[in-house]
Amino acid sequence: MKVFLKEATVVMRMSKNETEALSLDGWILGFVKFINNRNVKATGFEEKIIKMKSMIFEDIAYMLVLYTSYIPRVSKAPREGVDSFHLIKKDGSWKIVSILNEIPSADRPKPTILEN
Known part of the structure; x- marks a missing residue:
């Protein structure tokens, strides 16, 4: 994946009390597993960006993203999530260094x- 550094890390909220740090390959394998286990090919999957805030300083950047996601015909309603992207400009193009994920709750x- 050309938009990621090969050493990129993705940290995902897995449950209310647990997060997991994944390599890029581990994250991709986890997403493939999600697609297969949730039968997403049949039901579909939607993720929509609601709002973004960014900061760029020379060759580093940070982006905070509020999104909703849901599985049509399965989910009751879209669920909000927050992703934090950390990027570096390398060889003239932006590369993702890490993605941190959190699911808002009370x-x-x-x-x-x-x-808003």
Whole structure:
């Protein structure tokens, strides 16, 4: 995947009390497993960006993204999530260094910077 550094890391919220740090290959394998286990080929999957905030300083960048995701015909309603992307400009193009994921809840509200 050309948009990622080969050493990129993805940290995903796996449950209310657990996160998991994955290599890029591990993250891709996990997404393939999600597609197969949830029968996403038949049901579909939608992820929609609601709001983004970014900061760029020379060759580094940070992007905070509020999104909703859901599986049509399975999910009750779209669920909000927050991704934090960290990038570096390398050889003239931006590369993802890491993605950190969090799922807002009553005890972990979304950042106020992403409020409407």
